[in-house]
Amino acid sequence: MTQAPATQTLRIATWNINSLRLRLPLLERLVAALDPDVICLQETKVPDELFPVDAPAALGYPHAAWRGMKGYNGVAIFSRVPLKPIAGTPDWCARGDCRHLPVRLALPSGPLDLHDFYVPAGGDVPDRDENPKFGHKLDFLAEATAWFGARRKLVRTVLVGDLNIAPLEHDVWSHRQLLDVVSHTPVETTALAAWQATGFHDAMRHFVPADEKLYTWWSYRNRDWRASDRGRRLDHVWVSGDLAGGLAACTILKDARDWPQASDHVPVAVTLRV
DNA sequence: ATGGTTGAGCGTCAA
Numbered sequence: 001m002t003q004a005p006a007t008q009t010l011r012i013a014t015w016n017i018n019s020l021r022l023r024l025p026l027l028e029r030l031v032a033a034l035d036p037d038v039i040c041l042q043e044t045k046v047p048d049e050l051f052p053v054d055a056p057a058a059l060g061y062p063h064a065a066w067r068g069m070k071g072y073n074g075v076a077i078f079s080r081v082p083l084k085p086i087a088g089t090p091d092w093c094a095r096g097d098c099r100h101l102p103v104r105l106a107l108p109s110g111p112l113d114l115h116d117f118y119v120p121a122g123g124d125v126p127d128r129d130e131n132p133k134f135g136h137k138l139d140f141l142a143e144a145t146a147w148f149g150a151r152r153k154l155v156r157t158v159l160v161g162d163l164n165i166a167p168l169e170h171d172v173w174s175h176r177q178l179l180d181v182v183s184h185t186p187v188e189t190t191a192l193a194a195w196q197a198t199g200f201h202d203a204m205r206h207f208v209p210a211d212e213k214l215y216t217w218w219s220y221r222n223r224d225w226r227a228s229d230r231g232r233r234l235d236h237v238w239v240s241g242d243l244a245g246g247l248a249a250c251t252i253l254k255d256a257r258d259w260p261q262a263s264d265h266v267p268v269a270v271t272l273r274v
Numbered sequence: 275a276t277g278g279t280t281g282a283g284c285g286t287c288a289a
Binding site for chain 2: 018019022043045070071072121122123124133219220221222223261263
């Protein structure tokens, strides 16, 4: 006799925290506001030897993983669900950067793979010959696309993070004015679409029509971010096709942009039945 | 066309 696997509601949050140590207190606000089961962070900017190892459990997340380095980058996952790091993923662009943390969550319904990504921002000039950082970004995207494309059919997989690309016209405040601005150039949006087409659904746009403005990031370089509202959707949640039917909610915590010492990114949470 | 702000950690670099 077989029993149907137990399903549950799982809420996954993603946030470019822009220094974990500086903004650790803000994580309490995130938990109070969103009550996520899993928190994926980017730009932790803390080397592993300085990681606040007691912080996840103190917040109510007894399971955690992190990959950090000095000064830049860094990713971490805090979880209420047991997890294990997934081995065997590439060292993207052979740089040793801490831009990807893949884990397998042990859910009652079975394992679920979760990828936390921090894609290179790409510098200011959208030309790989003039700007090596832009070339790095395109190479990173190409490698990730090839790797996911070579997998067998994607199932029970969620990919989140700061992908540093606003792919759709209404993912930026002005499509026309940003077409030659890194994060919204056609070569980037095309590359991101190719990566997504390896088997993912855009979980945020599942809930918000493509003709509505949707942002997760507002620059520090605006005196009044809310008034100017020159935002971009740089942070993303993608789910494999088999999970799309379980999508239940999406929240963009825009209020977080006004928290004390705010990050320039705000948290995004997606709830799914899985 | 330019400049605007922030964080890490002390040089500027990255965003």
